[in-house]
Amino acid sequence: MLNPDAHRLSVAPMMDWTDRHCRVFHRQMTRRAMLYTEMVTAPAIVHGPKPRLLDYSDAEHPVALQLGGSDPRELAEAVRIARPWGYDEINLNCGCPSDRVQSGCFGAVLMERPSLVADCVRAMRGETDVPVTVKCRIGVDEQDPETVLPQFIEMLAGAGVRHIIIHARKAWLQGLSPKENREIPPLDHDLVVRMKQRFPDLTICINGGITNLAQVRDLLDQGLDGVMIGRAAYHDPASVLIGADALWGDSFAPDPFEVADAMRPYITAHLADGGRLHQITRHMLGLFTGRPGARGWRRVLSERASRDGAGLDVLDAALAEVQARAA
Incomplete structure (x- = not known):
């Protein structure tokens, strides 16, 4: 059973970066932080080389599998196939803005299809006993995050999702590259904090623009359940991950x-x-x-x-x- 506070700190799923070797490396610096796989598409798991896509080291726990897709039946099949691998969590990607995921109707574009996302997570939850979570943006393109985000969260909660990770930027699906989508849309951490206040029974974690443990502590102090760090945990892992276990009262801190x-x-x-x-x-x-x-x-x-x-x-x-x- 996954520790309910395992998400106080997590390392974001990052394509081409957070593979199984990266996760073993990160685990040498933190015993507690939640680690995520790169996004793996449901069709790849259903039709592709399953051990190559799903194998990992036991040392990586707690570790979550992030899936991409928008077909409820295909996502459910991918979760069923992955079940023997024993991941601690299954996460649905509703936040990636790349052209490739848009053309496949998954990633951030799903922010425009909340009822479809609800169908997807219901189907996924039917195939696993571990938590099914969602990583999303605060909105896309011309959407008003103040309106769209709470509606999206309500739809997910109605489908049984209890844990949502919110990247605190909009995604612009037209006109910005994936790299620009990580930097140009303004951050709105306050909005994510308000979502936790509005949905106190849900586990709400924040992602986006967080680069050090002082920021992590500040956001936790504001009432958020967890903080997810991306590029900083990859480019400067020692400063972010060594000593992070103190967030759980653990003294583990190798040099x-x-x-x-x-x-x-x-x-x-x-x-x-x-x-x-x-x-x-x-x-x-x-x-x-x-x-x-x-x-x-x-x-x-x-x-x-x-x-x-x-x-x-x-x-x-x-x-x-x-x-x-x-x-």
Whole structure:
């Protein structure tokens, strides 16, 4: 059973970033934060290579599977297929603004189809005993978030959803790129706080523009149930995730050198299975961000980890760059 306060801090699902290797790396810095997979489309799970899409390490728990789709039957089938993998949560993506998800009628475009979203989550809930959650925006295009967002939440609650993660920006489906949609529409954290006040029985978490633990604590103090951090947790993971477990009263806080050392057994097993070093270390480039030697760490891993036969000696060489500057 998932701890009800597991979402006090979570790392956002991010395409091409939060794969299983990234999640194992993040888990070395926090035992408590909720981790999310990259978005996986329901059709891919139904018709594609299921182990490749769904396999993960037990060390990643608590971990959630994020699905993309808009066909209730197909989403239900994807949830049924994924059930033996034992994810702690299933999340429906109603927030991604990319052209690809718009053409497939999922992601942020679903903000315009709340009754369809309700049908989707009802179907998904029928195939699992773990929570089915939704990640959404405050609105899209010309919608008025003050009106649309509470209506959307009410529709989800009526379909049995008890936990909603709200990215506190609009998504502009026409005229802005996915990158611009992460930066240009103004943030409205206050609106999300008001949604928690309006729906006190729901678990309401916030995402968007949050870059440090001080902001996390402030938003929790305002009554929100949880905070989801995206790019900052990827580019500067140590400053965001090391020490984060204090949010739960847990003293776990390894230093970055201990984190790198903790990855050795996982890297060794991955290489023994025929994997390549850079598949893991590409997620570790930001481990020493802001510290002396960080540039050398990144340079060694970027230049040498993708070479044939690259192994732990490359990790050692990269660490030597940091240790030399720290001496």
